[in-house]
Amino acid sequence: MTLDPSTLMGPLWTLLAFVGLGWLAARRLAVDPRPIATLLIYLIAPLTFFRGLILGGPTPTYLLVTAALFATACLVALGVSRLAHRALPGEEGAVLAFSAGTGNTGYFGLPVALVLLPPSGVTLYLFGVLGVTLYEFTLGFYLSARGRFSMRDSLAKILRLPMIYAFLAALLVEAAGLEIPATILEGMDVFPPTYTLLGMMIIGMTLGRVTVRQFDWRFIGACVAVRYALWPLLALGAVLGLQATMGLAPELAMALLLVGVVPMAANVVVVAMELGIAPEKGALAVLLTTLAAPLLIPLYLGWMLPLVSG
Template structure:
């Protein structure tokens, strides 16, 4: 696979950063609040986006194994990070760090990039990898975040109220029984992926628009950067090399997995922290820094990892 990664990625990456800038403008000059938009993303836009993606992708056993694999990997990394973070950070900071450790901006950020780098079949593969990360965010990740402030029972109740889980199950059931969603409904749902990206990135900017300098925590930011741009690229590279040696995966799947590993911190770190009221401003600063690093690091990481994996 021979790609001009820098030239291919630079325009979509900077466009996503422009959405963050729009969010700052909305917070500072229009006095808009990010919290209602975060709630809208969690309870409406994310579930409908996931439902549409699953339905269009036509979930097969192979695709669902990708979803399961990324879900398990994200959950294990988050649980390990949670145990370590509790020793060094206050409960709410540890909860945000644990959530961020298991996820990346595979949706708002990674999906537009995947649509540039991959053909249609490759985008479907990436989508099912992304859904595993998204499922982690609204199950294990949401639970770990909620435990930074709520009891076990309260945290489980909050998870039970999340519609994304039910949207995921509904899409699988519809596919399993051969029920097709009417074309008119699917056409109506087509607006949600772009809305998901736009509002998700704007929430980061709207949160940053109200952040003061004293809320910058160098230790917390360093931990987030190390996890996102240190641990995850290593795990993605090892996963691709291991799968190539055992299952002989193709280039599209390999690139999809590598992309999951090199995206910046998830915007949903801010969205979930805002919904649970657990220090969203700290998450927003760390997300912005890793996102600003993305135009340089993503092409570099992908080029290096693709060479190691024999894809370039």
């Protein structure tokens, strides 16, 4: 299986257009991105997450994929966090630690998954994305908050996040066999595209405030190394290990590899904006890794696919 780089150009240009709209909104309309970040975290993201779980029909197998990606994201973030705080100032280290456990699996990765995977593989990929998203709004949010707040205040902020309760509510609905009316689910169709649009626009709004002094190449280099060196090797190692010990369906192998090669998550900027921890530096790193994705993703997959299909 091969991936034509032109496959990625559609998602790339769409996302960059949203970033450009955000830049214009900040520079010409003086739009403040922080209320938008709050709206994403406390309303749009939980409803998007809840809708995805309900429509996906969680099964033990799917939830195992979610749990595995959640645990992996947490372990990577904790490991990078210990190293980051020795080499970077508190806020930059917190942003790096948060970004280490996540990637742009939704806005960027999903269109690629739809091209590369059959419907069953797309479902597996989506439940993996849910695990990464759950990390973002639990441990990831905590690690970010610790860059500025005490442990007690950071834990209190997590307990106020509705994402956890959206996840539990979706599992309760499924366990109880409740049916969500079709009209309600149709009304919730607006949330995923809104989540994508506003999430990418926040990057542009933040970049509209960037000055030359905020080009921190040590921080950006660390972000790129974690996203495009550590994660691809980790995904490849996990797939090869599972194939050798338990066996692994080809579509799940591809889904895991794709999680490992996507660019940095736009939510790095969303969370940094909400907590007030170096969002400008995060936005620069996200933009650079996104611009590199059409070149690097085909390169990585072209190298890894023969190894896992041999």
